[in-house]
Amino acid sequence: MNESILxxxxxxxRYGENTILExxxxxxxxxxxxxxxxxxxxGKSTLLRCLNxxxxxxxxxxxxxxxxxxxxxxxxxxxRQRIGMVFQSYELFPHMSVLNNILIAPVQxxxxxxxxxxxxxxELLERVGLSAKKDAYPRELSGGQKQRVAIVRALCMHPEVxxxxxxxxxxxxxxxxxxxxxxxxxxxxxxxxxxxxxxxSFARAIADRxxxxxxxxxxxxxxxxxxxxxxxxxxxxxxLRTFEFESVK
Amino acid sequence: xxxxxxxxxxxxxxxxAWLTLRLGLLGIALSTLIGxxxxxxxxxxxxxxxxxxxxxxxxxxxxxxxxxxxxxYYGLPKIGIPTDPASCGVAGLSFLGGSYMAEAFRSGxxxxxxxxxxxxxxxxxSRFQTLRFIILPQAAAVSVPAFMANVIFLLKETxxxxxxxxxxxxxxxxxxxxxxYKTTERLFLLVAFYLVILLPVSLLGTVLERRLRYAGSGT
Ligand SMILES: Nc1ncnc2c1ncn2[C@@H]1O[C@H](COP(=O)(O)OP(=O)(O)OP(=O)(O)O)[C@@H](O)[C@H]1O
Ligand SMILES: [Mg+2]
Numbered sequence: 177m178n179e180s181i182l183x184x185x186x187x188x189x190r191y192g193e194n195t196i197l198e199x200x201x202x203x204x205x206x207x208x209x210x211x212x213x214x215x216x217x218x219g220k221s222t223l224l225r226c227l228n229x230x231x232x233x234x235x236x237x238x239x240x241x242x243x244x245x246x247x248x249x250x251x252x253x254x255x256r257q258r259i260g261m262v263f264q265s266y267e268l269f270p271h272m273s274v275l276n277n278i279l280i281a282p283v284q285x286x287x288x289x290x291x292x293x294x295x296x297x298x299e300l301l302e303r304v305g306l307s308a309k310k311d312a313y314p315r316e317l318s319g320g321q322k323q324r325v326a327i328v329r330a331l332c333m334h335p336e337v338x339x340x341x342x343x344x345x346x347x348x349x350x351x352x353x354x355x356x357x358x359x360x361x362x363x364x365x366x367x368x369x370x371x372x373x374x375x376x377s378f379a380r381a382i383a384d385r386x387x388x389x390x391x392x393x394x395x396x397x398x399x400x401x402x403x404x405x406x407x408x409x410x411x412x413x414x415x416l417r418t419f420e421f422e423s424v425k
Numbered sequence: 426x427x428x429x430x431x432x433x434x435x436x437x438x439x440x441x442a443w444l445t446l447r448l449g450l451l452g453i454a455l456s457t458l459i460g461x462x463x464x465x466x467x468x469x470x471x472x473x474x475x476x477x478x479x480x481x482x483x484x485x486x487x488x489x490x491x492x493x494x495x496x497x498y499y500g501l502p503k504i505g506i507p508t509d510p511a512s513c514g515v516a517g518l519s520f521l522g523g524s525y526m527a528e529a530f531r532s533g534x535x536x537x538x539x540x541x542x543x544x545x546x547x548x549x550x551s552r553f554q555t556l557r558f559i560i561l562p563q564a565a566a567v568s569v570p571a572f573m574a575n576v577i578f579l580l581k582e583t584x585x586x587x588x589x590x591x592x593x594x595x596x597x598x599x600x601x602x603x604x605x606y607k608t609t610e611r612l613f614l615l616v617a618f619y620l621v622i623l624l625p626v627s628l629l630g631t632v633l634e635r636r637l638r639y640a641g642s643g644t
Contacts (some may be wrong), residue, residue: 230543257549267544271562280558281548333548 181206181241181368182227182337188235189219189226196222198392199236204337207366211379211400214389215415220372221264223389224339227370228259241336257285260330264342266322268314268329274301275310278329286333293332300328304358320351327358338362340371376419380404388412430610442618448511449583449622452518453576459519460526467527468534478527485524490585493517518579525575533568534560566637573630580623 183203189196196219204210212220225231227238232247239245245255268277275297282293301307304324314322323343330338340359344352356378362369363382373379379386379400386403388396388411396403396412407413463482466474485493494517501508508516537560545555 228547230546253546253549253551256547259547261544261547263540263544263547265540267540269541269544269559269563271566281550284554284558285549285551329548 179206180204183239184236186236187226187233187238189222189231190234195392200393202387202394204368204370207368208384209363209382210370210385210387211383212370212372212387212389213379218389219392220389221341224261224341224370224372227339228256228261253285257333258336259339260333260335260337261339262323262326262330262341262343264345266314266319266326268322268325270314273311273313274306274325277314277325278332282332297328297332300331304328318351319347320354323347323355324358336368338367338369340369342372342374344373344375376404388415390415427610442622445583446622448514449518449580452515452522453579455515455519456522456526456579459523460530463523463527464530464534467531482524482527485520490517490521490582493520494585518582521582522575522579525578526572529568529571529575530564532571533564536567537563569637570634573633576630577623577626580626581619
């Protein structure tokens with residue numbers, strides 16, 4: 177792992193009087209996979225949304241490869257092209273076919289050659305097992321298929337960093353796997369990713385570092401083995417216990 | 426029913442029908458422009474204009490066209506703005522139609538979920554690209570039924586034009602009724618002509634709706 181690609185310094189985010197994130201600092205190395213966990217409402221989605229300037233921030237600085245990310249920046253759209261994001265709820269464009277969902281941004285925003293992007297899109301669809309669905313509309317896909325398309329759509333922009341916000345949270349259990357497998361594959365390829373998830377065994381398998389977010393800040397961070405087996409703080413222990421069940425027999 | 430009378434006055438009717446249709450379409454085109462503008466102002470909550478547009482919509486929707494026409498036709502000359510029947514009719518129709526169109530477009534725009542805009546932004550699209558490629562196509566599909574209903578409503582409202590002595594269908598009818606007392610025939614022609622204009626529009630609307638419903642919605 178080498179130089180840092182994303183750095184966050186003293187980030188503060190408020191909604192009105194409500195402070196959601198306070199003085200959060202961290203940096204992410206190129207090729208690193210960060211998994212962010214924490215109780216519901218602790219600000220995980222908010223943090224990701226700040227990283228590609230979907231939310232204005234009230235303090236601190238976010239830098240992507242040295243360039244400041246700021247919701248008021250002139251070249252905001254150029255910065256956002258370098259950060260891919262996939263959300264929890266399916267956010268495909270319902271009026272476009274799978275292929276057009278994937279092509280619209282590379283062709284219209286990046287002005288790349290349509291045929292060239294199409295070839296790449298078909299290859300990626302093939303990889304996630306969806307080449308047969310290229311002309312389907314989103315309403316004809318299952319939740320897991322939609323999320324795989326959303327991932328391909330983000331990948332086709334060639335982002336330097338990928339953000340995943342609980343991309344399997346709305347899926348039926350049997351579809352979770354197919355989506356997580358795609359993300360595991362991206363990790364093997366060396367993509368830089370920040371992943372919010374409640375799938376703890378997935379987190380353990382994919383993370384280089386785990387961040388435990390609570391009370392507006394990163395309470396604890398470390399290698400997955402350390403964090404999951406030897407959490408340092410009482411808050412983290414408590415949080416991890418919510419995923420365990422004791423035998424009732 | 427006196428068919429001879431009907432045939433004799435058919436040309437006069439056709440002329441009136443043509444005029445009515447032209448003024449009606451012009452009014453509808455202007456209504457559409459006003460409607461798009463007002464819907465955009467409300468959707469993006471543009472300061473200053475936003476409350477003004479709301480006031481306009483309330484006034485326009487809650488007063489009858491007849492009153493609006495009288496106001497324009499007899500009121501404006503009093504403050505030095507000359508009016509003629511044709512432009513007055515178009516202005517009145519646009520004033521009325523603008524607010525109905527605005528509401529039709531606004532409900533379309535607001536039916537597009539915020540996450541759609543956010544995912545477009547996350548893909549690096551500008552506000553304009555997001556509007557053009559993501560919001561408008563989805564909004565249009567939702568707006569079409571209300572839009573077509575408004576077109577028909579406004580075409581029907583052209584029957585009020587005669588109030589400002591415009592030679593439209595209605596006026597020709599009243600005129601002839603006055604001259605010949607052939608009420609049944611005249612009213613028959615009147616209804617027939619409105620049907621000739623309105624039925625194709627209504628049919629077009631049904632076809633459009635069916636096609637757009639397929640293209641539009643449903644994740
Ligand atoms: N637009 C908003 N306006 C005001 N408060 C908000 C807004 N969005 C989120 N919040 C608040 O910010 C806090 C953090 O929300 P966020 O969605 O980031 O949590 P999360 O960690 O992603 O939770 P979950 O695990 O449930 O997704 C919550 O208390 C939420 O109520
Ligand atoms: Mg969340």
